[in-house]
Amino acid sequence: MLPRARFDHSAFSPMSVVTRFAPSPTGYLHIGGARTALFNWLYARKMGGKYLLRIEDTDRARSTPEAIEAIIDGLDWLGLQHDGEITYQFERAPRHREAAEAMIARGTAFRCYMTAEEQEAERAKSHEEGRAIRSPYRDGKAPPSPDAPFTVRLRAPDEGDVLNVDLIQGDVRIKARDIDDLVLLRADGNPTYMLSVVVDDHDMGVTHVIRGDDHLTNAARQIVIYRALDWTPPLFAHVSLIHGEDGKKLSKRHGAQAVHEWRDMGYLPEAMNAYLMRLGWSPGHDDILSKEEAISQFDIAQIGKAPSRLDFKKLDSVNAHFMALADDERLAKLVLTHIEQRDGATLGGAERVALANAIPLLKKRAKTIPDLADQAAFVLVKRPLVLDDKAKSLMKDDFRQRLQRLRDRLTKEPAWDHVSLGAALKAFATDEGVGLGQIGPGLRAALTGGLPAPDLGQALELLGRDEALARIADQI
């Protein structure tokens, strides 16, 4: 194999780049599809070109409107806006038929009258002989009857090589004779995927096809079809697939595969983008990039060839990074929705305010939205608090008396902010002749019942004077 091809940006007029994402609407937006879309989007933006969206719905039996909606929603959530109108492939079937006719006219395709049984027999035979499928009708054999049903097949070449100078995988060369006499038009006259992609990519002016590695061998087939049509093929870039944490192909066993599931688990779209783009792509040194940063640094030549695995721990830390950066109001909304859905209840006005106040501080400590909700739980619990065992064990009589003294002191505290409160706590410990260690855990227990909470001064501030004092009083 030759050294991997490096893409020379300067060789291309920037405006000429057209990429596309072409999902088939038979399910939700898969995680791998999301990354593919992201790469296409990034490259088009980088080159000042266009990123198009095409729905490959030529399989009428399996395509559903729900799936189309799910995919568009997913892309929308990730902020991968496409240029122009969405192309629905099935609507273009007449154009695909036209192309097939043109191929027949050129002698690069033909009508094939094989029955399902004959077809099966040829498949078995070719498999056994280790060669590609060939139709007996490829050289103009007469139809069995004038009105016999037929498919249109590619007349695959028998000589020569097909070379795909893949932008990621390098030169991939196969022998033309290893390509089947592919079905281009089904017996019902509808095009197959193999024909549709070629015609649509050509008509849409696609210059760079960035897609999953599962299409690598299809590239050779498609190049042959381009030639059969006397068209110039686009440049291909095949990205390796994403595997589960165990290295196996992603499946239901691995849990979430769809982007909406990640959304529901409390990940932020910017985190998903940042995480996904680094699966297979590395700009060199930056580990976490925004989409904007990625646009300026993106380069197809920097995409690796090896498949990568999902790592939830890494995703968590990337998400934590973006949580800390996220807008407070946005997070408050997300957390509120999460809590209400989780508990099946609506939060009151005071609770919403308490929650909103806690976000700016707590967001730095949370990995995901549910995690943030857990971090904020202590401001939402209702008095009297139910103490967990550890907290309960701290409430001895002599400590209660100390709590009483602390409460008296805090009551007189003029400013209820964490700086003053923290100082007050230290001063109190000094007066009591003990370290903070003799006071902190118990106070914390009284304030939170054992739930996680930030620094005590901060916790007191977030709770507010009345609520904090009341929680302390409850334990005396």
Add this chain to the structure above:
RNA sequence: GGGCCCUUCGUCUAUCGGUUAGGACGCCUGGUUUUCAACCAGGAAAGAGGGGUUCGACUCCCCUAGGGCCUGCCA
């Protein structure tokens, strides 16, 4: 069966023939300490195996092993 692709710490990756093979996440240890987290300091951790080519190979070539994709009138 046939064709094709892949292989650096546990994971994501840097390295484009000469590095003590670097970083990030995770992990371990220590520090801070009022829970959890965060934070700070330190640490363990990698070129699948075997042949070549070369003064020199993670980097180039071949073989083996392992993984993957395609081989549909699915996409």
